[in-house]
Amino acid sequence: MAKRPRSSTGPRKKPAQPTLVPQRIAIVGAGMAGITCARTLAQAGHDVTVFEKSAGASGRMASTDTAFGSFDTGAQYFTVRDPRFELALATAPNAARRWSANAVRILDEHGQVSSPSLPHPEPHWVGVPAMNRLVRDWAAPLQAQGRLLTQTRVSALQRDTLQPQRWQLHTAGDDGSSQVHAGFDAVLLALPAPQAAELLAAVPSAGALAEALQPVTIAPCWTLMLAFPQAVQPGLTTLGPQWNAARSTHHRIAWLARESSKPGRSQIERWTVQASDVWSSEHLDDSAERVQGKLHRAFVDITGIHAEPSHIALKRWKHAKTLKALGQTHLWDPANGIGLCGDWCLGHRVEDAFVSGLSLALSLS
Template identity: 55%
Template sequence: MHVAVVGGGMAGIVCARTLLQAGHRVTVLEKSRGFGGRMSTRRTEFGGFDHGSQYFTVRDARFAKALLTAQPIVRAWSVSTVRVLDELGHVLASAPPPTEPHFVATPGMNALVTHWAQPLLKPELHGVSGARALTETRVTHIERDALNSAQWQLRAEDSAGGQVVLGGFDRVVLAQPHLQAHDLLLASGHAPHLRQALAPVQVAPCWTLMVAYPNAMQPGLSHFGPQWNAARSTHHRISWLARENSKPGRERVERWTIQASPAWSIRHLEDDAERVKAKLLKGFAEITGIRVTPAHAVVHRWRFAQTQQPLGRPFIYDDELGIGLCGDWCLGHRVEDAFVSGLEMALAMV
């Protein structure tokens, strides 16, 4: 088969690799400049920010086995014990549950997906054929192939706004957020039953703030900010805070990633970015006590961030039609959920 995989996040790359290893041709199309999806790393002059997924855990034996192929990249991250109270004794933040190890990829979270994507990016170096990866290519339409009605072709836009048509696909996998997959199918006029299957899924947005304090590295400054590195928060604006420079293999500059709560992000989804930044900085100061103006402060809006109601099964697939859908939203919101979904999708096809 020749399979088109739309989306270069964890689910898409795992699906593509599995199909490639089974002897099929694969073309991956990703709208961004690189792979990773929500396992993204924002590079700045002060260092990197994992502004999407902050870490991952390992419960599935297949995920554990796959991680053995990326040992130099995967590192354990020890999270400090913390309990932050407000003036009334209410808990503002506490440490993530210490029941299982936390892992990160180095030098940024996107490194794991990029590592697994190498056979697609550089097939000649990995001794594989039939692999292709296209970045900055946004698929806009799925239609029957003009030369073979039993196959599919994709219409897409490149980074310059030019139109691209790619054909000859026996199968198409949409490894995207569920609403993006729904809208692509709707625009293409295909598979109303697949669109209907997505109805129960609910995914919340997330506003993310990234701040850096390079002056905290000045000689003689023995203490800056809290004595903990990450926390879940019950603050009305913020659900998660992490000191990026505490992660293994990261730059030393003091940097924090702050993620707003799903409820707050929903209410302020269309707010001006500067207004969001000011409100999250205020919440960050209330939790950490850091009231110094950061040298770097930017926000990023994830429209599809954390699954609130998953599909309840690893993927959706119509074998007769030749279209499948996968992603973390099928099973939950963890990195491992995306891995399992992409793997199961590929295995069902082969």
């Protein structure tokens, strides 16, 4: 007679969960996409190192401090449409606030209001006290742990000399020093597509990734900054128009914003002016003096502010606004251990950069 199986009276064992194998990962670029990717991978238990050529994390959520107050030289605001982005913002509740902007106006070629506000307006958010606050808050734990290397430009990506299945990065510092960082299982490029393509061009096995970037088109942008401290006096708080932000169809200027109207900023009247992508492309290699003069004259035409600014400065972004996106959240080549992310994968919004960085991280973790 066959024996009956014994009944089990003890607790059933749970099936074994797969054990995460921590990887050593290099991320090039500390903008929204790079820091989102880095913090997600670090929280999952990976050993992450972020390389950034600038003095701090921000990417195109950059801000410049002056004696008259700060200027947001890159992204002017962001929207919150993706629920994952909304949850992430809750982790830094003091880093961003809504900006009413008196409703963003739309101006014609002559600076006249052609529409009172953007169609279907949605909340505009800005970092406080400057646009770079959100990315820098998220990057702070990485920096405290020595995982964020600033003023460190990655000049080359190669297979590791001692461990050919891994990667090494050649870097150059602002002081002229050079260094090799080796032993990475994966390298993730959170850079504008043209800069990523430059690094991949010297990697024979990355031809397919480089080819996938070719359709992506990103326009440059000249940004003008002006300050008018004479506006802060009894009986006078602002100069020029009553609106605080506008999109323009002027052939030189696409966007204007009164910086001092943004929450958490100083009261000194300041304006950020961003040139159109067509005009910026046509004048990309012009002298700063010529560009500044032309943009200032267009600013006067649009706003009617003829007062001489006490501060005027210029910044050139070679890769600013995505005109033709990749059409997918990220690129990841597991055989090579190379990935790419950035707003250009999906569009040109801050949210696009967040979703791209998060998606790439989740594909690894």
